Amino acid sequence: YSRVGIIGAMAEEIELLHEYVEKSNVFVKAGITYVEGTLHGREVVFCRSGVGKVNAAVCTQVLIDAGVDCVLFTGVAGALDPKLNIGDIVISTSCLQHDMDCSPLGYARGQIPFQETSEFLADPKLVELAFKACNLLFPDRHMKGKILSGDQFVASRDVVRQLHEELNGTCTEMEGAALAQVCAMNDIPYVVIRSMSDKADGSAHVNFAEFTAVASVNSHRIIDEMIQHM
């Protein structure tokens, strides 16, 4: 990986990159600001995508057009797997859009019509790299799994149960599967790293507000560790 794309959805999620990346250039496209530079001697381009699948998709394509050869996403998510606690980390093995629903036409939930794949696999080498970083930084507080994305902040136990049981999701957020699909369309490797800010239940909005800052730092530390071993 000679030029690494890094995306966060919110300011907190990329704040530390602003501190540590040695910047060489900044450009704006489609209203999103991209920072080019080096981190631990490696070329990186990073940006804040904004929230949701459309923002993530556009920003991923712009990064790819700017010549990145892999994409890392750092951020927070709501836990779906009951084994996860706030602060724990999930590394994507794949991503699926849980709000893609053409079930009246006979398609399974999450399935994109007329398309072979709707569950986009993360790059095994990047997953392994993230896993090693987690073993070092957060031993016993991380797991690999399928990440579900949708343009919804999930805050209901019933929805959590459904997403976990029906779609086998480990955590839920609002960007990963869009980024994953754009990477698949361009044949570019990706991995999403999410730190749990809440459990996507009735307390999610309170926990999210309280834990997003800490969780963002955790995800950032993993990216930082990964960059040093790429």
Ligand code: ADE
């Ligand atoms: N990101 C962090 N928590 C989330 C939740 N509960 N739903 C969707 N995205 C999230």
